[in-house]
Amino acid sequence: MEEKGISQAVISRLPRYFRYLGELKDEGVERISSQDLSELMKVTASQIRQDFNNFGGFGQQGYGYNVEYLYEEIGKILGLDKEHHLIIIGSGNLGQALANYMNFERRGFIIKGLFDTNTNLYNKEIRGIKVQPMEDIKDFVKENDIDIAVLTIPKSSAVGVAEQLVEYGIKAIWNFAHVDLNVPKGVLVENVHLSDSLMKLSYNLNCYELGEE
Amino acid sequence: MEEKGISQAVISRLPRYFRYLGELKDEGVERISSQDLSELMKVTASQIRQDFNNFGGFGQQGYGYNVEYLYEEIGKILGLDKEHHLIIIGSGNLGQALANYMNFERRGFIIKGLFDTNTNLYNKEIRGIKVQPMEDIKDFVKENDIDIAVLTIPKSSAVGVAEQLVEYGIKAIWNFAHVDLNVPKGVLVENVHLSDSLMKLSYNLNCYELGEE
């Protein structure tokens, strides 16, 4: 499983492959050719083969790909065979929504702690986890082997909190705050900028209405 | 403002430009060169000029770009000068989180209705809007000039509901369900696949730990 300089374009497509293969597996499909998968997913067979070959040969000439094997391998590439420990910082609506989303846990993303500045939320339980004050993050991270911090706080405090998290040794931030975090090399940030996504939709809606493609 | 065949790569960058320009405007900055903006945003000045020139000449040689003017123009390109009427389908945690997010409204995205299958939620009010049963969507869309439907329901029902929405005349779907919707040409879908995003983070975390870039 050589993984050298894989482009983010390829990485971005892996979860979608994983999803389709999971569905095929559940349907009891044993094998699939790049051609058939390409028709299902509406991408080129060439791209599928190129993508998979970044990670070594998963297929077999004349046969295609074994669905279950490929599903497992992509899961491993995505790190879904490992447990990840998350804390959610900002336990408002969005933080709670994420905490309640069971499917993350199914994939090994375990939510260990919830934090907020709002004293009214303290000790509120979400799926058995009590909301704690922000001051407790430092010790909690140390004691609970936390991989990933989820930032669901307003943009005004996000940059500062992110800096602190880096100090505490957090290596990955899933950032829902609408601001670019400035973290040192070696710390990962994955942004989910919801309003950017909505604006894109608005743009396309707009230019479509003007009769353009 | 000619907008012919602008690539999605460019569109995806517009909201970020808009955000930075808004901040500059709030700080009272009057003008900025592509060079200065490039240092701020960590992209090339070339890309900035190319991007803006897709929509016509917003700058002035020897001067740069007027921040407020550019901000306004990009806003218009993104359709933020128009009002958009949204309904949220699925009033669970995520739907409520989105309904409560004030900033969308500030940009002209007005949430008009909330829907759910769960009878326990009926008449629950979120920011003054009562949750209604799914059966009421059809008439509501007709009577309230709805542009965009936000899908925050489980994947199992998302495909079916999307089909109905298309029948009711919805032209844009902001899809949070973890499934690809199959809609006819002319209907827009913007996907927010949260678990895909989390998996990407997991991949990068994983390959970083293995000592790779």
Add this chain to the structure above:
DNA sequence: TAGATTGTTAATCGATTAACAATC
């Protein structure tokens, strides 16, 4: 006018697609 900086063309780079030899 001289300096600055855009708008735009040309060069480069990377990603996607096509083609086909290798091989199951």
Add this chain to the structure above:
DNA sequence: TAGATTGTTAATCGATTAACAATC
């Protein structure tokens, strides 16, 4: 063996970057 389909190289396409003439 013949047919199917991958793995992989080569060709194409598109996006990014560099360069510079136009012009404020």
